[in-house]
Amino acid sequence: MSNKHPVIVVTGSSGAGTTFVKLAFEHIFRRENINPLIVEGDSFHKYDRASMKANVKKQEDLGNRFFSHFGPGANLFDKIEQTFKDYGETGGCDRRYYLHSEEEATEHNQRLNTDLNPGEFTPWEKVGGGTDLLFYEGLHGAVVADNIDMAQYGDLKIGVVPSVNLEWIQKIHRDDTERGYSAAETVDTILRRMPDYINYITPQFSQTDINFQRVATVDTSNPFIARDIPTPDESFVVIRFNDLDKTPVDFVYLCSMINGSFMSRRNSIVIPGGKMSLAMEIILYPIIKKMIEEK
Numbered sequence: 001m002s003n004k005h006p007v008i009v010v011t012g013s014s015g016a017g018t019t020f021v022k023l024a025f026e027h028i029f030r031r032e033n034i035n036p037l038i039v040e041g042d043s044f045h046k047y048d049r050a051s052m053k054a055n056v057k058k059q060e061d062l063g064n065r066f067f068s069h070f071g072p073g074a075n076l077f078d079k080i081e082q083t084f085k086d087y088g089e090t091g092g093c094d095r096r097y098y099l100h101s102e103e104e105a106t107e108h109n110q111r112l113n114t115d116l117n118p119g120e121f122t123p124w125e126k127v128g129g130g131t132d133l134l135f136y137e138g139l140h141g142a143v144v145a146d147n148i149d150m151a152q153y154g155d156l157k158i159g160v161v162p163s164v165n166l167e168w169i170q171k172i173h174r175d176d177t178e179r180g181y182s183a184a185e186t187v188d189t190i191l192r193r194m195p196d197y198i199n200y201i202t203p204q205f206s207q208t209d210i211n212f213q214r215v216a217t218v219d220t221s222n223p224f225i226a227r228d229i230p231t232p233d234e235s236f237v238v239i240r241f242n243d244l245d246k247t248p249v250d251f252v253y254l255c256s257m258i259n260g261s262f263m264s265r266r267n268s269i270v271i272p273g274g275k276m277s278l279a280m281e282i283i284l285y286p287i288i289k290k291m292i293e294e295k
Contacts, residue, residue, distance in 0.1 A: 002088035006133040006291045007153055009084075009141035011041075011208065012160030013070070013167060013201045021160050021212065022137045024280045028288055029135075037131040039083060041138010042098040044076045045069060049119025056192075068189075070139065071196030077148045080140060084153035092128030096121050132292060142207040143200055151207040156247070156287060159208035163215050166230065168223040187224060209247050210283070213238045214273060235273035238264065239283070247287055257282060 010021050029036050047055055052074065059067035067073055079094075086093040098121055099105045105118050112122060128134070142151040142159075151157065162170065168190060175181040175189075205211055214237050216230040241247050244267060251269055255261050258279055261271040271279050 002153075002155065003294050005088050005091040006155040006295070007084050007088055008036075008133055008135045008288075009150075009154040009157045009208075010135075010137045010160065011139065011141035011157065011204050013139060013197065020276075021158060021280065022135075024277055025135060025284070025288075028281065028285055032285075032289065032292070034132045034288070034292060035130065036133050036135040037087070037093075037095070037128050039093075039095055039134060039136045040098065041080075041136065041140060042100070043096050043121065044080050044083075044138070044140070045098060046074050046076055048098075048121055066192055066195045068193040068196050070193045070201055072146060072148075072200070075140060077140065077143060077146070077150070080136075080143075081148055081150045081153065084134070084136070084150060087128060087134040088153050088155075090128075091131065092126060093134070094124045095127045096124045132295070139201065140204070142204040144207055145200060145203070151204075155291065157208040157210075158284075159205040159211040159213075161205050161211055161213040163213065163220070165220040165223040166214060166216050166235070169220060169226045170229055172223065172226075173229050183224060209242050211238075211240045211242075212276065212280070213240070214276070232273035232276065237271050237273050237276045237279070238268060239271065239279060240265075240268045242267070247283075249283055254279070254282060 008025070010025070012021075025036075028034070045052070052069070055074070056067055059065075069075070083093045083095075097104070097108055099108060099116055099118050101118055105116055105120075108114070108122050109116055114122070116122060140150070142154060142157050144151050171190070172183050172186045175186045176183065181189075214235050216235045218230050218234045220226060220230065241249060249269075251263055254269060255263065258271050258275045261269055261275070261279075264270050
């Protein structure tokens with residue numbers, strides 16, 4: 001952990017909504033004129049798109065049907081840990097990009113004078129000079145396992161954790177609309193990832209400082225036939241604080257500001273799903289402001 005070079009981590013499984021949380025942070029950064037170094041979790045995958053498909057097939061041929069992007073076999077866990085450590089100590093680290101689309105490939109090819117394709121990585125670059133903090137968003141930001149301890153280097157760790165059925169509904173719909181996958185293909189992916197989900201994704205949420213967990217208020221008992229993703233107004237968000245000394249919050253003020261909210265435990269507040277952005281700004285703004293002041 002570092003006061004001079006803070007590291008903020010937002011972690012959650014695929015389709016959990018970490019990108020939504022990232023946007024909320026970006027609003028705070030922009031309003032407060034904070035210059036973050038943004039690091040994407042996908043850049044720490046071990047294999048590019050083509051190589052990952054080949055390795056999944058290779059592992060299946062060897063009898064391993066559980067090789068996935070959720071586990072250590074397909075990720076550079078040690079590199080994530082080193083990135084957080086380096087930035088906390090020096091304010092700089094290595095960074096590369098995973099190119100998700102033609103637009104991203106074109107942008108970085110122009111910048112780097114390269115000829116890369118979607119699904120490939122840019123070269124590693126030394127970055128960080130002049131930035132106020134590191135902001136990581138991805139699958140793995142608080143892993144503590146197999147001689148890896150990323151969590152120790154995160155100054156503020158946020159977990160985004162929908163109830164599992166809601167998470168699966170969101171993933172099935174996203175994979176269909178954005179990637180053209182059938183529901184059966186997505187279910188196969190969910191099953192392949194399950195051991196790594198249990199061993200490497202879920203345990204992170206015991207390491208995070210604040211968790212935002214969306215819970216649907218409509219029937220999601222069979223996520224594999226759900227036609228629609230429950231809307232924010234069809235859900236509540238449970239916000240849990242791990243250590244109120246580290247991340248203090250005025251629950252009375254928060255409940256007065258957000259209609260329909262209530263405390264469910266001494267360290268937890270429940271809010272209407274449509275108020276999640278407002279709650280995040282109220283909660284996170286003073287924490288980040290203090291972080292910058294203490295630099």
